Amino acid sequence: MKVLMVCLGNICRSPLAEGILDDKAKKAGLDWTVDSAGTANYHVGEPPHRLSQKVAKLNGIDISKQACRQFKKEDMLAFDKIYAMDNDVYNDIKRISGDLFNPGKTDLLLNEIFPGENVDVPDPWYGTERNFHEVYSIIDKACNAIIEKYAPTLKGVGHLNN
Ligand code: 4NP
Numbered sequence: 001m002k003v004l005m006v007c008l009g010n011i012c013r014s015p016l017a018e019g020i021l022d023d024k025a026k027k028a029g030l031d032w033t034v035d036s037a038g039t040a041n042y043h044v045g046e047p048p049h050r051l052s053q054k055v056a057k058l059n060g061i062d063i064s065k066q067a068c069r070q071f072k073k074e075d076m077l078a079f080d081k082i083y084a085m086d087n088d089v090y091n092d093i094k095r096i097s098g099d100l101f102n103p104g105k106t107d108l109l110l111n112e113i114f115p116g117e118n119v120d121v122p123d124p125w126y127g128t129e130r131n132f133h134e135v136y137s138i139i140d141k142a143c144n145a146i147i148e149k150y151a152p153t154l155k156g157v158g159h160l161n162n
Contacts (some may be wrong), residue, residue: 001150002033004075005109006093010038012066012124015048016136017109019056019063020117020142028147035079037071039092042074044068051124051132059136065114074101083109086120112145 007016014036022034047053050117075082077096082105084090087128090108092132110119121138124131 001030001081002022002077002079003035003146004082005036006039006058006070006071006082006089007036007121008038008040008089008092008123010036010042010070010123011043011046012049012052013121013133013135013139014038014056015063015066015068016056017083017085017139017143018024018066018115019061020059020094020136020140024063024147026145028151030147030151036066037069037075039089041070044070045133048134049125051098053128054130055129059140071096073097073100075147076102076105082106083112085109086123087118112142112149113138 003021004015005021007014007017015150018034018036022032025032034096048056048063048066048068053064071093075098077100082093084093084106085108087108090106093106108118109121111117119137122131124135
């Protein structure tokens with residue numbers, strides 16, 4: 001399965017989502033491709049925000065090698081599942097994708113844990129380190145739900161050693 005995580009800047013939230021899901025998929029022995037992108041081009045080529053890097057590292061995940069890229073309409077064809085971090089991002093994905101937009105493969109990330117509620121992952125860009133920890137925690141829960149949904153017999157990576 002090929003999964004794309006999308007936020008506005010591809011600097012704070014979606015790099016964390018990429019790093020977290022990629023880590024869980026690898027630990028679960030799943031041959032997945034996980035990538036991320038931003039709907040804006042403000043930070044193209046830059047590594048993730050220093051606080052996203054720090055919080056990931058504190059949780060044992062290295063996202064320092066990631067480089068920001070912008071979402072493009074062809075991503076709609078190249079990926080099986082595309083997760084938007086918030087409602088504005090979802091609408092931007094729809095706008096950028098144009099006639100290629102596929103609502104069947106696009107969803108808000110937090111609908112995996114709050115089905116149908118269309119809850120946003122809050123943008124920590126103007127926040128503190130605490131906000132980045134909160135964002136990490138909610139994305140981590142959503143990624144556990146994704147792993148359990150698509151690889152149900154694995155029951156999440158925490159149970160793999162049984
Ligand atoms: P992200 O956060 O979408 O989670 O990467 C933001 C990053 C940068 C900006 C806004 C949000 N910005 O305005 O530059």
